[in-house]
Amino acid sequence: TYYAKETGKNSYRFYSRNMDSGASLALEQQLRKALERKEFVLHYQPKVDIAHGEVVGVEALLRWNHPEFGLVPPNQFIPLAEESGLIVPIGEWVLETACLQNKAWQMAGIPPVVMSVNLSPRQFKDGNIVQKVKQSLDKSGLSAEFLELELTESMMLDMNYAAETLAQLKMLGVRTSLDDFGKGYSSLTYLKSLPLDILKVDSSFVRHCTDNEQDAVLLKTIINMGQNLEMTVVAEGVEEEGQLEVLKTFGCHQAQGFLLSKPVPGEAIPSVISGIRTRFQAET
Ligand code: C2E
Ligand code: MG
Ligand code: MG
Ligand code: MG
16 A cells, blocks of 8 residues: 555546656556456446437457455556556557457347447557557457557657558558547647547537537537548537437437447346347337
């Protein structure tokens, strides 16, 4: 407990931007051990096709099942994993585990879904990523069409490298998406120049789409832009029925958020998928 700071009832902070070097070294050691001890777990959050009410995909989201503190969310350790380079082996584990899980669902007769895996900048840049993706597909036996990689704008800064890498991933047959679109310094240049398949609209555009006219206009504009670029458009952070209605009206393809399901452990996915289907069927 040498680095976890109590910050109130049942909460703690593992990572902070200004943690001292001793604390960050200790956390780094813990992360290294966590990988060896298999303390990382993936939870999965469904993505729903809005027009049909079908779960078409799930996103793998990393958690650290800490022996003392329980499930630690990714923003508490990924920044340090990224800084230290540990994200490369951790990310490899994520990729492989997510592919194996998806293949296992398919073998169990669950209607096939696309598995989305988040990549980190370091993994994209230094991780020999194309080969790692290929290895995970080979090892799991998962067909490439059932894997999607979520990238962020910070990985596109070196456009030549990004274009080359995305082209190679495309040749493998995996899809690529641009995560958190609109959150940062979104550049339309990336959308124009890079072969990205999916646009994930950041939750900040969804949050007030029912009560703020300007947010609604922006949301609609982004969705239309994605459609015009022939991208699949996914809205993140859908928490309310009204937001889903607005997204449907705007022609957004897919929705993801607590309204549909929180991220859940793999074992829970079959029942969550059928639950969502039942719920949508009841509505129509
Ligand atoms: P992200 O990829 O944008 O993932 C969406 C985050 O929003 C997830 O948080 C998810 O639990 C949360 N979320 C989903 N629906 C809702 C909603 O309706 N309302 C609200 N308030 N939140 C919602 P999580 O799991 O804590 O992950 C945070 C970030 O950590 C992710 O953002 C992603 O950037 C990163 N991350 C997660 N897993 C991995 C991983 O395996 N590798 C890498 N490199 N990054 C990861
Ligand atoms: Mg994501
Ligand atoms: Mg996102
Ligand atoms: Mg986000």
